[in-house]
Every structure is written in structure tokens, then in C-alpha cells.
Amino acid sequence: MRGIVKQFPGVRALDGVDLTVRAGEVHCLLGQNGAGKSTLIKVLAGAHDVDEGTILWEGEPISFADPLAAIATGVATIYQELDLIDGLSVADNIFLGHELARGGITRDSDMNKRARQLLARLGHPEIRPTREVGSLSAAGKQIVSMARALSHDARVIVMDEPSAVLDPDEVDGLFQVVDDLRASGTAIIYISHRLEEIRRIGDRLTVLKDGRTVATDLPAKETSTADLVQLMTGRTVSSVFPRRTTELPDAAPLLTVDGISRDREFHDVSFAVRPGEIVGIAGLVGAGRSEIIETIYGARRATRGSVTVEGKRLRNGSVDAAVAAGVGLCPEERKSQGLVLDDAVYRNISLASLERFSRYGITTEAAERRAARQVATSVDIRPDAPDRIVRTLSGGNQQKVVLARWLLRSCKVLLLDEPTRGVDVGARAEIYTLIRELADSGVALVIVSSDIDEVLGLSDRVLVVADGHVVHEGPSDAIDASGVLDRILATHDDQQMIQGDGDAA
Numbered sequence: 001m002r003g004i005v006k007q008f009p010g011v012r013a014l015d016g017v018d019l020t021v022r023a024g025e026v027h028c029l030l031g032q033n034g035a036g037k038s039t040l041i042k043v044l045a046g047a048h049d050v051d052e053g054t055i056l057w058e059g060e061p062i063s064f065a066d067p068l069a070a071i072a073t074g075v076a077t078i079y080q081e082l083d084l085i086d087g088l089s090v091a092d093n094i095f096l097g098h099e100l101a102r103g104g105i106t107r108d109s110d111m112n113k114r115a116r117q118l119l120a121r122l123g124h125p126e127i128r129p130t131r132e133v134g135s136l137s138a139a140g141k142q143i144v145s146m147a148r149a150l151s152h153d154a155r156v157i158v159m160d161e162p163s164a165v166l167d168p169d170e171v172d173g174l175f176q177v178v179d180d181l182r183a184s185g186t187a188i189i190y191i192s193h194r195l196e197e198i199r200r201i202g203d204r205l206t207v208l209k210d211g212r213t214v215a216t217d218l219p220a221k222e223t224s225t226a227d228l229v230q231l232m233t234g235r236t237v238s239s240v241f242p243r244r245t246t247e248l249p250d251a252a253p254l255l256t257v258d259g260i261s262r263d264r265e266f267h268d269v270s271f272a273v274r275p276g277e278i279v280g281i282a283g284l285v286g287a288g289r290s291e292i293i294e295t296i297y298g299a300r301r302a303t304r305g306s307v308t309v310e311g312k313r314l315r316n317g318s319v320d321a322a323v324a325a326g327v328g329l330c331p332e333e334r335k336s337q338g339l340v341l342d343d344a345v346y347r348n349i350s351l352a353s354l355e356r357f358s359r360y361g362i363t364t365e366a367a368e369r370r371a372a373r374q375v376a377t378s379v380d381i382r383p384d385a386p387d388r389i390v391r392t393l394s395g396g397n398q399q400k401v402v403l404a405r406w407l408l409r410s411c412k413v414l415l416l417d418e419p420t421r422g423v424d425v426g427a428r429a430e431i432y433t434l435i436r437e438l439a440d441s442g443v444a445l446v447i448v449s450s451d452i453d454e455v456l457g458l459s460d461r462v463l464v465v466a467d468g469h470v471v472h473e474g475p476s477d478a479i480d481a482s483g484v485l486d487r488i489l490a491t492h493d494d495q496q497m498i499q500g501d502g503d504a505a
Contacts, residue, residue: 086134396427
């Protein structure tokens with residue numbers, strides 16, 4: 001890709017980007033949210049036309065009229081926000097648009113067989129091809145999306161944050177697949193904000209900033225983190241988490257969770273959070289972490305136990321009751337669960353506070369816009385354009401919009417599920433600072449993250465969850481990442497022993 005330019009109304013998203021990818025290499029594409037990475041891969045995938053510049057395939061100029069043309073040539077893309085269709089089976093999603101057929105009749109048995117082979121190749125033979133894809137976890141959906149790319153026998157596969165929802169074992173499986181593809185001559189364009197992954201899996205690097213290529217052909221394993229951060233942000237960003245500036249007050253808990261359970265998801269979870277305290281929940285994907293905080297928020301109904309805020313018990317399974325009591329949630333899937341993507345920034349921010357700006361069912365838009373803009377400025381949402389459609393913002397700024405919603409609401413308890421998923425190093429540092437400022441102002445926070453270092457670095461106290469049970473609770477500075485994993489693995493070993501004894505019986 002040479003001199004690629006792409007303009008949108010008022011925005012020059014790509015300003016002469018160069019990218020060269022060789023067969024049989026993993027080429028890592030880095031840059032902050034908003035640097036142009038997503039736009040570039042959408043140009044390569046045929047989703048955007050090129051305004052200026054040239055795409056060369058095996059040395060010959062080529063253009064992709066649409067995504068089908070790109071796929072037919074040999075380019076398959078796995079987007080960060082997965083484009084699977086709930087309601088269809090796993091096999092139907094894998095072969096959507098290129099169904100296996102004989103005599104014009106779709107052969108479900110052939111597709112199921114081939115889907116099983118692809119899923120086994122990815123290390124997930126337990127995912128049934130006939131299963132409805134909407135019933136899978138986020139990690140399961142990621143695997144299905146990867147299987148779809150493999151089904152095209154693509155020569156270039158673009159992977160946009162493929163490990164964001166995977167646990168460590170699944171990341172190892174992903175990297176094994178990447179190694180196999182590289183050995184077979186397939187080129188991989190790998191996008192990730194996790195710099196340790198880049199060093200582990202990458203061959204060469206290209207860095208984008210403000211729609212331009214600022215470095216290319218860098219060796220992945222030899223380029224230092226400090227150099228990469230400097231290239232991406234133009235400044236030095238400390239990786240140290242902001243520390244508490246005051247003593248945690250000895251106050252009564254704001255949030256008390258007492259023995260909540262949901263059958264087949266998690267069991268007998270109890271903890272309390274004081275004003276200004278940050279409690280982290282660590283565990284592997286599928287351990288029940290998200291289900292716990294969604295139950296606290298009322299989005300799921302507990303089968304046992306209770307949740308109280310300031311000593312008042314919340315109505316079980318009621319989001320309205322939780323929000324009225326001062327509880328806010330930033331969900332894991334911000335695009336599908338936390339944002340109205342085709343509405344304006346200010347409308348998304350005011351969504352939980354509309355009663356403040358309404359009389360007799362009529363919203364006073366000027367007051368709504370003014371209040372939303374003030375809080376948007378306080379969290380530095382960029383660009384500073386309250387009327388801008390949220391879908392057009394970078395991932396980090398979309399996350400700030402969700403945080404701004406609860407700042408406007410002045411919530412007392414804030415539940416954060418994967419607060420920096422898909423967020424670059426610069427925006428991540430800003431979000432860490434916002435979280436610390438919220439805690440220092442007296443908000444009680446509960447944080448779930450797949451990044452164990454993030455949980456330990458932000459939290460005052462940590463819960464370790466494995467197989468739906470809390471297996472450890474204590475100060476975050478009294479345990480490290482290895483200790484967290486040891487407790488998780490010990491629980492898995494115990495469960496396997498129990499299952500083995502049952503089988504023997």
C-alpha cells in the first residue's frame with residue numbers, strides 16, 4: 001500500500017500511509033486509537049474506497065470494489081468488533097457468503113464437517129458447528145470469526161485485536177495458529193495494543209500516528225517499548241499506575257454484596273467496597289467475572305443473595321433500581337451494550353440523566369448539550385465535538401463517553417468491565433488517571449479485567465475468581481500475577497480431581 005489517502009467529511013483519516021507486507025511474516029500495525037489503523041485495514045478489505053494512492057498485489061496494481069473482491073483475491077479480515085450474526089449456527093457463520101453446495105443445494109453436513117476441522121485446528125473442538133453463535137461467550141465468538149477467515153484459504157489475514165477477549169491459554173493457542181499460518185506462507189497483519197504480544201509474535205512493525213506512517217520495517221523483537229510509545233504518542237507515557245494520594249477513609253461500605261449466586265454461573269460471592277476504594281476482580285475468561293458485576297447492576301437476576309447500596313437492599317434483577325441507587329456500569333462490549341452508536345456524543349453522555357433535562361416528557365436540549373459538553377471536556381473526549389456521531393470515535397474515546405455518562409449522573413458506585421479493552425497506551429494512561437480521580441473523589445469502584453497486572457495495579461483489594469467461586473481475597477499489594485494464576489490453576493486441578501473421582505465412582 002503506497003501513499004494511501006482517505007478523507008471523510010472534515011477529517012483526513014489517512015494522509016499518505018505506506019505499508020508493505022511479505023508472504024510468511026507477521027507484520028504488526030501499531031498506533032493510538034484514531035491513528036488510522038482501522039481505516040487502513042478497511043481500505044485493504046474493500047470496505048472503503050481509496051481517494052489517493054495505490055495497492056499492489058504481487059507487484060501489480062489492484063483495487064477492491066467491495067469486501068467480496070478482497071476476499072476473492074485472498075485478503076480476509078477479522079475485525080475487533082466481530083461481525084457474526086446471532087441466530088445463525090456456528091457453521092452458517094463460518095461459511096456465510098461461500099456456502100458449501102452441490103447442484104445449488106447447500107450441504108449442511110459438509111459445512112459442519114469442515115467447520116469441525118477448522119475449530120479443531122484452532123484448538124477448540126468443543127465448539128459445536130450446530131450451536132447458535134449468539135449463545136457463545138465473547139471468546140467463543142472470536143474463535144468462530146477466526147475460523148471464518150481460515151475457511152477462505154486467505155493469503156493475507158488481518159487480525160484486529162484478536163486476543164482482547166482470550167485468556168492466557170487461548171492466547172497461546174492463537175499464537176500457535178499464527179505460527180502455523182506463517183510457516184505455510186500466509187501473511188498476517190496483526191493489530192494489538194499489548195506490546196508484549198507484538199514482541200512475542202511479530203516479525204516487523206509499522207507505526208501510524210495522526211493518519212501518517214511514522215516508522216516502518218522495524219524489527220519487532222528488538223524495538224524497545226519506550227521507542228514504540230514515543231513513536232505512537234509523540235511523548236513518553238509512564239506505564240506506572242497512578243497511586244492513591246490520600247489514606248482510604250475508614251467508612252461504612254457503599255456497596256455490599258452478600259452471598260449472591262446464579263445457577264451454573266457463579267456461587268456465594270460476598271464482598272464490600274468502601275467510598276474511594278477500588279476492588280478488582282481477576283480471573284480467566286469464563287470464570288464468571290462479568291456475570292457477577294452484571295448481577296450487581298441488575299442486568300441479571302440472582303438466584304440467591306443480596307446487593308445493598310448505602311445499607312439499602314436493591315431490588316433483585318432491576319437495572320432501574322440500581323441506577324436510582326447510584327450504581328453505574330461500563331460493560332465489556334461497549335459498542336453493543338454501552339453505546340447508541342448512531343447517536344451524538346452528548347446524547348450518549350446524557351442517556352442515564354435525561355430526567356434532569358426533561359419537564360412533562362419534553363427534553364430541554366440546550367441544557368442537556370451544555371451539561372454533556374462540560375463533562376466531555378473534563379474527560380478530554382477527542383475531538384471536542386458533542387454533535388459528532390459516537391460510531392466515528394476511536395475506541396479509547398468511546399470508552400470515555402461511557403465514563404462521562406456516569407460522571408454526569410454522579411454515581412456512587414461504578415462497575416467497570418474491561419475498561420481498557422482495545423484502548424491504546426496513551427488513552428489507557430488517561431483512563432487510569434480518570435479511575436484514580438473517581439476513587440479519590442469518593443466513588444466506590446469494582447474493576448474486571450483480563451489483564452492481571454491492570455487489576456493489581458489499579459486496585460486496593462483484589463478478588464480472584466475461578467470456576468464461579470471466589471478463591472482468594474486480599475490486598476492487591478500482597479499478591480502478584482503469578483500468585484493469581486497459581487490460585488486459579490490450583491482450583492482447576494481440584495475440580496479435575498473431583499471430576500475424576502466421580503468418573504471412577
